[in-house]
Amino acid sequence: MxxxxxxxxxxxxxxxxxxxxxxxxxxxxxxxxxxxxxxxxxxxxxxxxxxxxxxxxxxxxxxxxxxxxxxxxxxxxxxxxxxxxxxxxxxxxxxxxxxxxxxxxxxxxxxxxxxxxxxxxxxxxxxxxxxxxxxxxxxGTESGMPDFETLDMDIPTDYDENMEEIEGLMARFYPEYLMEVAGGLYVVPDKTEQSLRNIFSLSAARSYFYDAIPSMANPLGLSERSVPIAAKVQNLLIGDFLNYLALRHRIFLSVMDEASKKKAMTKPSPPPES
The missing domain is CATH 2.70.70.10 (Glucose Permease (Domain IIA))
Structure with a gap:
């Protein structure tokens, strides 16, 4: 042609x-x-x-x-x-x-x-x-990645020192993780699910939701006041993703020693060691 x-x-x-x-x-x-x-x-x-x-x-x-x-x-x-x-x-x-x-x-x-x-x-x-x-x-769009609006919040997590490595793993496995959760191939631990329920119940009771005007980037209307709650959710979600990698793919963060890896195979992943 x-x-x-x-x-x-x-x-x-x-x-x-x-x-x-x-x-x-x-x-x-x-x-x-x-x-x-x-x-x-x-x-x-x-x-x-x-x-x-x-x-x-x-x-x-x-x-x-x-x-x-x-x-x-x-x-x-x-x-x-x-x-x-x-x-x-x-x-x-x-x-x-x-x-x-x-x-x-x-x-x-x-x-x-x-x-x-x-x-x-x-x-x-x-x-x-x-x-x-x-x-x-x-x-000039060498990355080919679209820009997304995000909340202008600095949300610290227990995984900040390892975030670059975690983001690399998410780029590779996160869509598959979501598919396996939806399909029942991977079951979120009861403790993680209950913790999330408690966090959202507490947030609703303290009126964290719709504290600001909702938008496409912030549909729940979260404000700076909800940063501690957002951090707890981030920790749980990242921890569960790492738990999935350990159980389904035998993949661990590079900072984890053998004892931590064995522990991760039996329960949700702990925060990475400093």
Whole structure:
């Protein structure tokens, strides 16, 4: 196919590579086109075990399904481009939902099969990725991550010293954690659930909710007065996520010694050691 200027992708939300992070190492295992065994690969294959897959631009999810070629797959349309993510573990966005650059779409399996069509015609996904990268450079959106409004609060937690490592783990496993909680594959410990109930009951009794004018960024109307409550919730949620990693994936914070790891395998994770 001859590439023209009109094939450039327009996106108000910016651009993003389809993988978890621009620094993530992604190994190409099969190229597009005819293979040595005589078969034809209609996309590219990448070694990308449990990567968070993101929307590359403004778009809409146009298909989710399963077949012999792709396994579980998800297709998103960006302008005239149709991008299919094949061999995924979980689809995080439903059919018909609109997405922006950086929106989480799905979680990859051991291998990601990526196919791209432009106006119905199949193209080499590598050329599409090159175009995306060029758009990111030109627009200055190299991270490809949309900006989100957040509460202007400094909420300290017991995990602040290890937050960079925790955020890296969340980028990789948090969507899967939510899916397993929703599906009952991972059960939040009774103690954690009861603690959250107590916190919210106490917050309601002390009128922490709607203390300020609610907004899209702050739907409960929380104010600076609720920082201690927010910190307690943060501690519980982070602790439960680390508990999930320990029980389901045998993954621990680097600061934890062997005794702490054994303890984490039997009960919710304690705060990291200083």
């Amino acid at each position: 001859e590439y023209t200027q009109e094939m450039n992708l327009q996106s108000e939300s910016g651009y993003c590579m389809p993988f978890n992070d621009k620094k993530e190492e992604v190994v190409l295992t099969r190229t597009y086109g005819k293979q040595e065994d005589g078969s034809f690969n209609h996309g590219i294959d990448l070694a990308a075990d449990r990567y968070v897959l993101r929307a590359v631009a403004d778009g809409i999810v146009t298909a989710i399904g399963t077949d012999r070629v792709h396994g579980l797959y998800q297709t998103a349309r960006y302008g005239k481009y149709d991008v299919t993510y094949g061999g995924i573990r979980n689809a995080m966005v439903a059919f018909g939902k609109r997405v922006k650059a950086g929106s989480i779409l799905s979680i990859s399996g051991n291998t990601l099969h990526l196919e791209v069509k432009y106006d119905g015609a199949e193209i080499d996904p590598v050329e599409f990725l090159k175009m995306l990268f060029g758009n990111m450079k030109m627009s």
